[in-house]
Amino acid sequence: MTKTDWTRCFAIVAAAISLAGCHNDMWTQPKLRAQQESDFFADGQADRMPVPGTIARGGLKEDEAYFTGRRNGKLVADLPSRVVLSKELLARGKERFEVFCTHCHGYAGDGKGMIAQRGLSLRRPPASYHTQRLREMPIGHFFEVMSRGFGVMFSQATRVPVEDRWAIAAYIRALQLSHDFDASSLAPDETQKLNVPADEQLGLPGAHKKGEAEGAPSKE
Numbered sequence: 001m002t003k004t005d006w007t008r009c010f011a012i013v014a015a016a017i018s019l020a021g022c023h024n025d026m027w028t029q030p031k032l033r034a035q036q037e038s039d040f041f042a043d044g045q046a047d048r049m050p051v052p053g054t055i056a057r058g059g060l061k062e063d064e065a066y067f068t069g070r071r072n073g074k075l076v077a078d079l080p081s082r083v084v085l086s087k088e089l090l091a092r093g094k095e096r097f098e099v100f101c102t103h104c105h106g107y108a109g110d111g112k113g114m115i116a117q118r119g120l121s122l123r124r125p126p127a128s129y130h131t132q133r134l135r136e137m138p139i140g141h142f143f144e145v146m147s148r149g150f151g152v153m154f155s156q157a158t159r160v161p162v163e164d165r166w167a168i169a170a171y172i173r174a175l176q177l178s179h180d181f182d183a184s185s186l187a188p189d190e191t192q193k194l195n196v197p198a199d200e201q202l203g204l205p206g207a208h209k210k211g212e213a214e215g216a217p218s219k220e
């Protein structure tokens, strides 16, 4: 036998040994898939409920204020401690608000979003945030409305994660302050800043032009 023959022979033996270790037992073992029926359990389902009191990894929600917007059952009046009020938070809130809320509530939060203007027919129209009642509402209310829905408005919880709900709630507060404000109380240099669009102040790209910002086309 030449050297090449020996090498070939060795390769065949090695392959035979390693393939002998391959079984499909794990693949074909008796098992049940999610949502499958099963006569093993009395209720006829394959799925089992978690043992009461079990918490999935990463699912511990001890921080009541952060996860529910309430503390001891009362709506929180301030942002929960782990949410830091910053320019970045407001910028994120603005961006998320414009993705998830403006089509109903309008860019200014006045309830005149595009689909509200064009035939959204719910029992009640989208709320304006610029009412005395909502101005006086603790910030936890806005978080709760997004989390659980309110009246005819459905919950936004599956689309907007907790962190972003707080960012949006903070931005709604900013919108409210900007709408119920006596500009004559400002110092002259502060008045100058009023002409700078919010997008620019928050360092966001693509500032909205006036008029366009309300989502209302001037004519059809």
Ligand code: HEC
Pocket: 097, 100, 101, 102, 103, 104, 105, 122, 124, 125, 126, 127, 134, 141, 142, 145, 146, 150, 151, 152, 153, 154, 156, 160, 168
């Ligand atoms: C499909 C349209 C729609 C979308 C999207 C929507 N809302 Fe609403 N929202 C409504 C309607 C309609 C109401 C009035 C509900 C009622 O009074 O029954 C409302 C009411 C509210 C209220 C007022 C609750 C009160 O106390 O009166 C708040 C705050 C609010 N929405 C926040 C939001 C935020 C924040 C988002 C985005 C994350 C959002 N909504 C997305 C339709 C919408």
